[in-house]
Amino acid sequence: MKEKIRIASGQGFWGDLVDAPYKQATGGPVDYIMMDYLAEVTMSILQKQKLKDPSLGYARDIPPLMERLLPVITEKNIKVITNGGGVNPLACRDAIFAVAKKIGISGIRVGVVLGDNILDRIDSLAASGVMLNNMETGEPVTIIKDKVLSANVYFGAAAVVECLKQGADIVITGRVTDTGLTLAPMIYEFGWDMNNWDLMAAGTVAGHILECGGQASGGNFLGDWKSIPDLARIGFPIAEAYPNGEVIITKHENTGGRVSVATVSEQLVYEIGDPKDYITPDCIADFTSIRLEDAGENRVRVHGVKGMPATPFYKVSMSYADGYSAAGSLTYSWPDAIEKAEAADKILRTRLDDLGLKFDEIRSEFQGYNACHGPLANVPGEPSEVVLRVAVRSHDRKSIERFGMEIAPLILTGPPGVTGFAGGRPKPSDVVAYWPALIPKTEVKPEAVVEILN
Numbered sequence: 413m414k415e416k417i418r419i420a421s422g423q424g425f426w427g428d429l430v431d432a433p434y435k436q437a438t439g440g441p442v443d444y445i446m447m448d449y450l451a452e453v454t455m456s457i458l459q460k461q462k463l464k465d466p467s468l469g470y471a472r473d474i475p476p477l478m479e480r481l482l483p484v485i486t487e488k489n490i491k492v493i494t495n496g497g498g499v500n501p502l503a504c505r506d507a508i509f510a511v512a513k514k515i516g517i518s519g520i521r522v523g524v525v526l527g528d529n530i531l532d533r534i535d536s537l538a539a540s541g542v543m544l545n546n547m548e549t550g551e552p553v554t555i556i557k558d559k560v561l562s563a564n565v566y567f568g569a570a571a572v573v574e575c576l577k578q579g580a581d582i583v584i585t586g587r588v589t590d591t592g593l594t595l596a597p598m599i600y601e602f603g604w605d606m607n608n609w610d611l612m613a614a615g616t617v618a619g620h621i622l623e624c625g626g627q628a629s630g631g632n633f634l635g636d637w638k639s640i641p642d643l644a645r646i647g648f649p650i651a652e653a654y655p656n657g658e659v660i661i662t663k664h665e666n667t668g669g670r671v672s673v674a675t676v677s678e679q680l681v682y683e684i685g686d687p688k689d690y691i692t693p694d695c696i697a698d699f700t701s702i703r704l705e706d707a708g709e710n711r712v713r714v715h716g717v718k719g720m721p722a723t724p725f726y727k728v729s730m731s732y733a734d735g736y737s738a739a740g741s742l743t744y745s746w747p748d749a750i751e752k753a754e755a756a757d758k759i760l761r762t763r764l765d766d767l768g769l770k771f772d773e774i775r776s777e778f779q780g781y782n783a784c785h786g787p788l789a790n791v792p793g794e795p796s797e798v799v800l801r802v803a804v805r806s807h808d809r810k811s812i813e814r815f816g817m818e819i820a821p822l823i824l825t826g827p828p829g830v831t832g833f834a835g836g837r838p839k840p841s842d843v844v845a846y847w848p849a850l851i852p853k854t855e856v857k858p859e860a861v862v863e864i865l866n
Contacts, residue, residue, distance in 0.1 A: 414443075417601050419594050419618070419651045423447040424625025426454055426471050426496070432625065432648050433477060433492075437484045439664035442650060443601075445485075446593040448623050449473075449496035455587065456731035456844045458498035459531070459562040469500030470584075475507040482508075482517050485581070493572060493593045497584040499529055499562060504584045509865045523575025523862040525585035528565045530728070530856065537855065544728060544849040556847060559732040565851060566727045568693030569615075570606065571858035572596035578862040587729060589692055591619030594651060602655040612695035613719025614657030617702060620690075621661055621679050621714070622651055628661065628679040629710075630669035635678065642668030659714045660707055671710040689720075693727075693853075696720040725850040734845035735772065736812045739803035740819035741779075743832030746796045752827035753778050753800040759826050760802060763818055769811040777801045799832065805843060812840040 420442040422433035426449040433445050449471040462469030474496050485492060497504040501524045512520055530537070534557060537544060544553040544563075564587035573596050575583045583596075595615035598604060604611045621628050628649040630640035647667025652660040663671050680699060684690055687699035696719060703716035744752040757776045764771070779799035782789035804815050816838040823830055 413603060413655060414601050416652055416654050417443045417597060419444040419446060419597055419622065419653060421446060421622035421625050421628070421648045421650070422492075423449055423494070423496075424623065424627060425449065425451060426473065428625050430473055430477065434480050434484070435667075436648055436650070436664070437481060437488065437490055439647070439667065442490055444597045445490060445492050446619075446622060447492065447494035447496060448590045448593060448625075449494060450498065450587060450590075452729050452731065452846050453844055455499060455562045455564055455729060458500070459731075462500050467500075467503050470498040470504035470507070471496035474504060475511050478508050478511045479515060482512055482515060482520070486517055486520065491576070491581055491583070491597070493583045493585075493596060495585045495588045495590070495593060497524065497586050499564070499586060501525065501584045501586050505863070508582065508584070512865050518865055521579050521581045521862055521864045523572075523578060523580030523583040523860060525567065525571040525575065525583065525588060526859040526861060527571075527857055528567050528586040528588070529563070530565060530851075531560065531563045534560065534563060537851070542851060542855055544730070544851065547727075547848045547850050553730075553847070553849065556730075556732040559734070560847075561731045561733060561844065563728060563730040565856050566693055566729065567858045568592045568722075569596035569599055570694075571860045573599050574860035575862055576600040578860065580862045589619075589694075590623035591616045591692055592694060594619030594622050595694060598653050606694070607721075609695050609719035609721055610717065611657045611719075612722075613697035614659065614714075614717040615653070616690070616692050616695060616697045616719070617680070617699070617714060617717050618651040618653060618659045618661075621676060622649055624679060624682060625649075626669060627682065628676055629663050629671050630675050633675055633678060635674045640670050644668060657715070657717065661712045661714060662710055671712055673704045673706055673712055676704060676712045676714070691723060693722060695722050724853055726853055726856060728849040728851050730847035730849060731844050732847055734843045735805060735807035736809050736840040737803060737805040737843050738812045738816050738838040738840050739801060740816065740838040741799050741801040741832060742819065742822060742830050743797055743799045744827065745829040745831065746794065749795050749798040749829070750778065750781060750791070752829060753798045756800055756822050756826045756830070757802065760818060760822060764815060767814060769806075769814055770808045771804045771806045771811060771815075773805045775803050777803075809840055816840075
């Protein structure tokens with residue numbers, strides 16, 4: 413058993429700093445790099461891409477990244493774990509193999525976790541009594557069944573651990589939880605019993621700290637954000653993990669940002685519900701038990717984490733088509749910028765009403781005044797400019813299309829001092845809605861497949 417392992421965060425979402433994984437691999441000693449690419453809406457985007465092209469459906473940043481990363485991780489024996497396989501992890505694996513062949517690297521083992529995609533099983537599951545009803549509203553899945561775009565089970569760390577046991581250098585998964593990407597190497601390296609709930613919770617907490625990339629090392633920091641040094645060169649966090657479940661959160665030397673009790677604390681409360689019951693497929697973690705200590709410059713000790721048994725369910729993330737939306741904007745200048753923008757909004761709404769268009773929602777923002785805080789915003793004295801942004805949503809595509817034709821006419825038929833219209837008429841975009849559900853763990857089984865490139 414190793415004395416410790418260092419797990420580096422490489423991505424917080426699809427679209428994060430593309431160089432971060434490479435800098436984590438080259439900036440100092442690490443054993444693993446975890447890269448979290450997925451969100452609920454990401455799965456639906458990837459599913460659409462796969463329907464258009466069966467060779468797609470994964471985070472397409474991965475192959476060009478691997479062209480730079482493979483030589484480094486091969487030389488340094490660094491393992492990579494990512495859920496960037498999306499809805500097509502096999503295609504992602506094949507793309508990595510193609511990159512490896514291109515740059516002359518062989519012998520690399522890539523593991524793939526399969527089984528999370530249940531899109532084609534919704535009917536058969538319902539027939540067997542597994543209804544996948546909305547876990548928040550209780551609505552039956554039948555009301556959206558014909559509009560479902562993606563349906564993926566949130567697996568935990570177990571299948572990733574199996575890939576590592578089979579010698580995988582890189583593990584590509586579909587919808588494995590963000591926390592499971594970090595927990596898995598701890599289980600594997602330290603031989604943890606997956607029924608030891610305190611250890612499972614400790615690894616889960618470490619994963620929660622790493623999952624949002626630079627957010628734990630000073631990015632998006634609500635505290636004294638002005639004091640965070642050199643955010644342009646921010647160092648992503650690293651979990652220095654020990655067999656007893658204790659973790660030191662740190663970052664590479666000579667990088668920007670800061671790891672402190674404050675920055676780690678903010679990340680811990682990010683996107684959680686009941687802090688005593690942080691539910692994952694692997695355990696329930698009690699976030700109120702977490703203890704944080706300053707362990708030196710850019711080092712925070714995380715310990716004392718308590719856990720409880722995992723539930724008998726997996727969460728299912730489903731997405732479905734829910735109509736169309738469009739948005740347009742115009743900028744109104746001083747003097748009377750707010751009054752002009754409000755008048756233009758009223759004119760636009762009157763015209764839309766006169767046309768008898770059908771909208772589920774119309775929302776207006778006055779950027780520079782109330783776009784962030786809405787009705788709680790303080791009215792500024794005399795702003796030099798205000799951007800009117802109007803967005804509409806409807807199941808009637810024709811209403812959305814006609815809305816797009818009504819923005820530009822305000823330039824010559826509305827208040828004066830207007831500018832900022834560019835890019836043509838707003839066009840309808842598909843609205844993708846989220847449907848959370850639960851499924852008994854007995855109904856699905858993750859599968860670990862490891863292949864070697866000879």
